[in-house]
Amino acid sequence: MFGFSSKEGNKSLVVLGGNSNPELVSEIAKHLNVPVADVLVDRFPEGEVRVQIHDNIRGKDVFIVQSTCTPPNENLMELLILIDAARRASAARVTAVLPFFGYARQDRKDKPRVPITAKLIANLITQAGANRVLTMDLHAGQIQGFFDIPVDHLYSINVIGDVVNQRAPRNLVVVSPDVGGIKMARGYAKLLNVQLAIVDKRREDASQTHVMHIIGSVEGKNVVIIDDMVSTAGSLIEAVKALKGAGALDIYAAVVHPILCGPAIERIKNSELKELIVTNSIPILPEKRLPKIIQISVGSLLAEAIKRIHQDESISSLFSKAGVEA
Numbered sequence: 001m002f003g004f005s006s007k008e009g010n011k012s013l014v015v016l017g018g019n020s021n022p023e024l025v026s027e028i029a030k031h032l033n034v035p036v037a038d039v040l041v042d043r044f045p046e047g048e049v050r051v052q053i054h055d056n057i058r059g060k061d062v063f064i065v066q067s068t069c070t071p072p073n074e075n076l077m078e079l080l081i082l083i084d085a086a087r088r089a090s091a092a093r094v095t096a097v098l099p100f101f102g103y104a105r106q107d108r109k110d111k112p113r114v115p116i117t118a119k120l121i122a123n124l125i126t127q128a129g130a131n132r133v134l135t136m137d138l139h140a141g142q143i144q145g146f147f148d149i150p151v152d153h154l155y156s157i158n159v160i161g162d163v164v165n166q167r168a169p170r171n172l173v174v175v176s177p178d179v180g181g182i183k184m185a186r187g188y189a190k191l192l193n194v195q196l197a198i199v200d201k202r203r204e205d206a207s208q209t210h211v212m213h214i215i216g217s218v219e220g221k222n223v224v225i226i227d228d229m230v231s232t233a234g235s236l237i238e239a240v241k242a243l244k245g246a247g248a249l250d251i252y253a254a255v256v257h258p259i260l261c262g263p264a265i266e267r268i269k270n271s272e273l274k275e276l277i278v279t280n281s282i283p284i285l286p287e288k289r290l291p292k293i294i295q296i297s298v299g300s301l302l303a304e305a306i307k308r309i310h311q312d313e314s315i316s317s318l319f320s321k322a323g324v325e326a
Helices: 022-032 072-088 117-128 141-146 157-167 179-192 234-245 264-269 299-310 316-322
Strands: 013-017 039-043 049-053 061-065 093-098 132-136 151-154 172-176 195-203 209-215 222-230 251-258 273-279 293-296
Touching: 013 022, 013 072, 013 299, 022 061, 022 299, 039 072, 049 072, 061 072, 061 299, 072 093, 072 117, 093 299, 117 141, 132 299, 141 151, 151 299, 157 179, 157 251, 157 273, 157 293, 157 316, 172 179, 179 195, 179 222, 195 234, 222 234, 234 251, 234 264, 234 273, 299 316
Parallel strands: 013 061, 061 093, 093 132, 132 151, 172 195, 172 222, 222 251, 251 273, 273 293
Antiparallel strands: 039 049, 195 209
């Protein structure tokens, strides 16, 4: 654990959060050696979000930790109202910390008459009064450009890579589950010093995919599938089946954001996937926990980034080991 005085620099540091992931908020504050700010976040009788920041945050550097995960609309409104409350309480700077940035999958017009929701959310966060954004493993890196305020984009590759290196057997191949994930998978292949393969698939709709073929050799090798999120697990399990059919041995998956909705748990439970390694960017409910799902913490990574932002230090140096830049 590292820590520092919350009075360092010319602004004192405040960490607070909504209801999306209170355990992660507490962990971040513990790493920073600061208390979690006293905040009321509940509902009025008709369901509207009610917020009141009880602590004095005037002139302070405020970090609001809130993933826009399930339920996404509730958690998004909590985030926006918390930002507005902090701005109106005369915080010197308000940073929205989103370990998971929801609505990221609609980042372009790929069909007629559809929204670019990721841009809309960026606008809402900016208009609510955030001065900067700290997020992690965006679904598409270009989403950073949707914001008109500074964005610090973290990568969990070093945290996940260390765990994969410990748990996965030798004779390993990193696999990207689609062409869009090649850059991320290549980073893991470089970090682990192993070969790279790609699953070529065709997406039928938001939850259904069809594997076409596999680019690269996986026969007689152990495999780790790398992805940024797992939702219904349809794509993941299709990839597992295809890799087994191509002669792969033990199959692992390392996925940053465990959305795990719909039939995901049942699919993972009944699959030939040996282990699924995820982060705590999104909390996993007790009824969704499985022995083969290994959840690791990114609390220290987020805390270190918050500390560096607070002290006006470099963020990109956190990722020099993996050869990526934030």
